[in-house]
Amino acid sequence: MKFTEQLWQEISPIYSAILTHGFVNELTLGSLPSSTFQYYIQQDALYLTDFSRALNQLAARATTPNDMLSFTQFAQNAILVERALHESYFTLYDIQPETAKMPACFAYINYLLATTSLQSVAVGAAAVLPCFWIYREVGNYIHQRASQQNPYRSWIDTYASEAFDQSVSQMLALTDQYAENASAAEREKMRDAFRVSSRLEWYFWNDAYTQNRWLV
């Protein structure tokens, strides 16, 4: 079994919790209140900027030109492709960019930036992997169930697209390659990083669903 297949097995309860979460359920049905989606998209715009920074940190620290190129392309896509999607929703809902990261976004991004700068590239790669993989799986899951009239159709189509699928496959191959060259102790850290980020994906959707804000 590939290392990444083991990773997926280990987060199975977290993935199930994501699929059954009210946010995903209502997004699929198209009944998610636009205010909930607006909170999500505002936080996600902040997330994507720093996610791109985290990928650039991996690019700077990767040892082979091929790996550097892959991470650089992922970093560029996070800004260009996903921002285009975001901007269309910003225009549609006439919303202003948010400047404050709410708790889940704050925790997730700080975790990614710390891990990609202070841990090995292998561990950093495992930490960013859920951002690719979970979105592809959730995107496909929703795509199979959502109607054409779903107001969140362009979001769904982005993450169920062939282009996104290709970058996810590339990221999976990269992670397996790092795992092959890693020690047992390092693979353990990769597992841990993958699990933490997967959890934070759940929290990210949960914050949007509950419109969570700093209480103090």
Ligand SMILES: Cc1ncc(CN)c(N)n1
């Ligand atoms: C929080 C989050 N995680 C992942 C993705 C997909 N790159 C995203 N847009 N936002």
